[in-house]
Amino acid sequence: MYSVDRRDFLKAGALAAATAAASRVHGVSLPIFEPQSNGTGLRWDKAPCRFCGTGCHVMVGTENGRVVAIQGDQKADVNKGLLCVKGYHVGLALYGKDRLTTPLLRKNGRLVPISWEQALAIVADRIAADPKRFSFYGSGQWTIPEGYAANKFVKAGLGTNLIDANPRLCMASAVTGFMSTFGVDEPPGVYDDLDTCDVAIMWGNNMAEMHPVLFSRLVDRRARGEKVVIIDMTTRRTRTSELADEVLFFKPHGDLAIANGIAHQLVKNGTIDKAFVEKHCNFRQLAAPSADGAPPPMLGVPMTLDEYATAVEPYTPEKVEQLSGVPADKIVMLGDLFGQRGLRINSLWCMGMNQHTRGTAINCLVHGIHLLSGHLGKPGDAATSLTGQPSACGTAREVGTLCHLLPGGLSIANAEHRAIAEEHWNLEPGRLSDKIGYHAVELFKRFSTPTDQGGDIATIWVQVTNPGHTLPDLNHYFLNKAKLADKFLIVSDVYPTATTELADLILPSAMWVEKNGMYGNSERRTQQWFKMVEPPGDARDDAWQVIAVSRLLHDRGMKTMGDRDGRWLFHTVDAKGEEVPIWQWNHYYDLNVDEHLFNEYRAFSTHKHKNLAPYAQYVLTRGMRWPVVEQPDGAWKETLWRFTEGSDPFVAAGKGFQFYHSVTKDDRALIWFRPHEFPPEMPDTEYPFWLCTGRVLEHWHSGSMTRRIPQLHRAMPKAYVEMHRSDAARLGVASGDLVTVRSRRGEIDLPVWIDGRGSPQLGEVFVPFFDEAKLINLVTLAEYDPYSKQPDYKKCAVTVVRKA
Amino acid sequence: MSVSGLVIFLSSDAQLAQHACERLRSDQRLIVGDRFGPRLAVAAETESVAADRALVDELRALPGVEHVDVAFVGFDEHSPPTEPRAAPRAGASNKEKPDVLG
Numbered sequence: 001m002y003s004v005d006r007r008d009f010l011k012a013g014a015l016a017a018a019t020a021a022a023s024r025v026h027g028v029s030l031p032i033f034e035p036q037s038n039g040t041g042l043r044w045d046k047a048p049c050r051f052c053g054t055g056c057h058v059m060v061g062t063e064n065g066r067v068v069a070i071q072g073d074q075k076a077d078v079n080k081g082l083l084c085v086k087g088y089h090v091g092l093a094l095y096g097k098d099r100l101t102t103p104l105l106r107k108n109g110r111l112v113p114i115s116w117e118q119a120l121a122i123v124a125d126r127i128a129a130d131p132k133r134f135s136f137y138g139s140g141q142w143t144i145p146e147g148y149a150a151n152k153f154v155k156a157g158l159g160t161n162l163i164d165a166n167p168r169l170c171m172a173s174a175v176t177g178f179m180s181t182f183g184v185d186e187p188p189g190v191y192d193d194l195d196t197c198d199v200a201i202m203w204g205n206n207m208a209e210m211h212p213v214l215f216s217r218l219v220d221r222r223a224r225g226e227k228v229v230i231i232d233m234t235t236r237r238t239r240t241s242e243l244a245d246e247v248l249f250f251k252p253h254g255d256l257a258i259a260n261g262i263a264h265q266l267v268k269n270g271t272i273d274k275a276f277v278e279k280h281c282n283f284r285q286l287a288a289p290s291a292d293g294a295p296p297p298m299l300g301v302p303m304t305l306d307e308y309a310t311a312v313e314p315y316t317p318e319k320v321e322q323l324s325g326v327p328a329d330k331i332v333m334l335g336d337l338f339g340q341r342g343l344r345i346n347s348l349w350c351m352g353m354n355q356h357t358r359g360t361a362i363n364c365l366v367h368g369i370h371l372l373s374g375h376l377g378k379p380g381d382a383a384t385s386l387t388g389q390p391s392a393c394g395t396a397r398e399v400g401t402l403c404h405l406l407p408g409g410l411s412i413a414n415a416e417h418r419a420i421a422e423e424h425w426n427l428e429p430g431r432l433s434d435k436i437g438y439h440a441v442e443l444f445k446r447f448s449t450p451t452d453q454g455g456d457i458a459t460i461w462v463q464v465t466n467p468g469h470t471l472p473d474l475n476h477y478f479l480n481k482a483k484l485a486d487k488f489l490i491v492s493d494v495y496p497t498a499t500t501e502l503a504d505l506i507l508p509s510a511m512w513v514e515k516n517g518m519y520g521n522s523e524r525r526t527q528q529w530f531k532m533v534e535p536p537g538d539a540r541d542d543a544w545q546v547i548a549v550s551r552l553l554h555d556r557g558m559k560t561m562g563d564r565d566g567r568w569l570f571h572t573v574d575a576k577g578e579e580v581p582i583w584q585w586n587h588y589y590d591l592n593v594d595e596h597l598f599n600e601y602r603a604f605s606t607h608k609h610k611n612l613a614p615y616a617q618y619v620l621t622r623g624m625r626w627p628v629v630e631q632p633d634g635a636w637k638e639t640l641w642r643f644t645e646g647s648d649p650f651v652a653a654g655k656g657f658q659f660y661h662s663v664t665k666d667d668r669a670l671i672w673f674r675p676h677e678f679p680p681e682m683p684d685t686e687y688p689f690w691l692c693t694g695r696v697l698e699h700w701h702s703g704s705m706t707r708r709i710p711q712l713h714r715a716m717p718k719a720y721v722e723m724h725r726s727d728a729a730r731l732g733v734a735s736g737d738l739v740t741v742r743s744r745r746g747e748i749d750l751p752v753w754i755d756g757r758g759s760p761q762l763g764e765v766f767v768p769f770f771d772e773a774k775l776i777n778l779v780t781l782a783e784y785d786p787y788s789k790q791p792d793y794k795k796c797a798v799t800v801v802r803k804a
Numbered sequence: 805m806s807v808s809g810l811v812i813f814l815s816s817d818a819q820l821a822q823h824a825c826e827r828l829r830s831d832q833r834l835i836v837g838d839r840f841g842p843r844l845a846v847a848a849e850t851e852s853v854a855a856d857r858a859l860v861d862e863l864r865a866l867p868g869v870e871h872v873d874v875a876f877v878g879f880d881e882h883s884p885p886t887e888p889r890a891a892p893r894a895g896a897s898n899k900e901k902p903d904v905l906g
Contacts, residue, residue, distance in 0.1 A: 007807065007849070010807040011807055011835060011847045012847075013809070013876060014807050014808055014809035014847040014848070014875075014876045015809060015837045015845060015846075015847035016809070016876075017809040017875040017876030018809035018811050018837060018845035018846055018847060018876060019837050019845040020836055020875070022811045022837075022838070022839075022840045022843035022844060022845040022875075071819075085873070085874060085875060088875075088876060270867055495887060593872045697873075710857075711808070711874045712874070714857055714860060714874065715860075715872070715873060715874040756871070757871075770821055
């Protein structure tokens, strides 16, 4: 029982938290437990939050082998002691009653417990039987060392590139946008831009719910009397809209027209930043489509400023209003804002621009208007993509756990890059395959297709993600697997999920502070934490699982699990130079395997100027933003604004700006013209509504963790469909009534919510995707961007029918 | 014992909102804090998580209350375990799947 003092403390803390949330003004850390002063043994350690890509740091209180308290970390630059409702509850994510605690093998349709030795042997058997038909599938929830181990296992150990990850569904279009514009991935700016911008523009981004701690930085500035204008460009009214100065509703794909409309205004008004553009930019467009219908090469062909001006000329305010639904005078207003050199403008986006069949195009266009107007590379002037997963940047993008990448931003398609990787990994020349693997949608299509019909993926090992919930068009891209006896699904996870329902083998994993870890957040910040508590039962680290299978294959004689000298790929020695048998679980923590893997990976980071510090530096800090470069005095210094002289150590003196990975090899960024195009599926008489899907504040991703936290589950227990009041009236439904949402691909029953958390426009419905019992991805569309291969979860055509 | 911090979203109907505020202030389980437009900060103390859940359901159903958000929860080793979920099953279609957490 609580003591009276303790109860009073908790009540005061509860009221303070509620007040902070209600006021939307956060100013204090709100600990759930305070450090005890009576020697009860409570211990506090730092860790990044387990959930989104913001990268908030929490202080984790442990006692008697359990996490018992969480508080915002006052020393963390990212969140300055604040947390969102998910962050306050992150410790409870470990303690769902149904944690997976032993390996399970499906026999005759039933899952039966087996030993780890049996489980590892089964995995090794499947891989050894046909390594070229085996694939890994992970996510931005992999820690950096875990992702590195899996990547090396596949690319060096199996000689294929059959590994991809959930970020393909999440931020791949941001990657292709950065690559197309700057020739290198990840944002030039940092979160500090939120503290100095005059205007924050949300491009289809509900930041108040999805990245609430970052949004609070804007709101806090207002509360302190600073003027910061928030413009919410959105397809539905959200919590972000409530706090915006301007809410501009646009039609699906209208963002392409809006960006071109802003560019047109800059050209027409003569407010282009000519000095910046002439010195630092080139113009680009796609080549004409080829006769076979294949998309033209991503990096395009040159165009002149005059040709660019001609290309954007049709995007008059009136035309843009017609295409986007945003009033012409608001397009003029946006053009005027970008034309003001004295303003500092921060564009922010997440899934709205990325989950888009023209995701690469809209990413390029937004970078383009920032370059065209010179609003880039200075504090407050930034184009900032936010990520959804805690290490989408750190692991998937930087470690390169995607089918076309090598660690450190190196490319599979580049022979020199492959040679660099072979050298780092001590492989014989030519070991690494030049054949790009399958991206996520293609991978699961081939897994869910009968072998004799081209389904050439036989085994997938899924770690730290839930594709049975998050892939689009699940009937075709996942559930078909149930009918295919020769396909084998291995899933390492912490809880049963929609994916484990079809798993043939389930491996119980340790999570978050049950293991050492490192993440990389949305602003290039690499973060580290130490294991604090033991995992339950027989759950074990994901990296250990990979290492143990690698060792087993090596011991069985698979030569490619060794380097060119025959030494095992994960050979690890202690301070005395003696090998530590890290493939044995009881020896895995004899040393810090994370440190060994990270320091090996770190050697890749210099090739694309993503320099990382040694592991020990991250132990001392709440993360550091790369490139991190050693100073003459031996200190390690992070970088805030990339490509900017005085901030980025790789910009030569006197350059001002230097885009040193330029596509055109001349230190210039590219301003792209990409036209407005309509989505591949649009409402018609049979399917008259747009469907948009997304997240809610209380739940993270597929809800497999947050739905096991009673407080979050209670706050948002079930999925629903938001409808416009007039649409609901026409269908004769009210809030709480059950309807069927149906597309050409599938259907699902949901309760209606009118004027609830969000309010869609007329003719649009919104469904959150967190609810495993109501899988909206049975309905969504698998069409994807031709360059990023990222599907569009934000728009497809559905009908809504009242249930009898 | 369960202690929660809640944000109560009040109706835009001033009379209903006022009525709800009065009801909340008279509830011994609640400490009512400041109001910020439609949002009202509240701390709740109940005997158990089950009672806490019932209280939130009760608040949600109260005339003049539009929505209840959870902002804070006290927990420690005395907290009851989270709710069970069905064991993984093979071949179940989504329509057959129970709302295992609901």
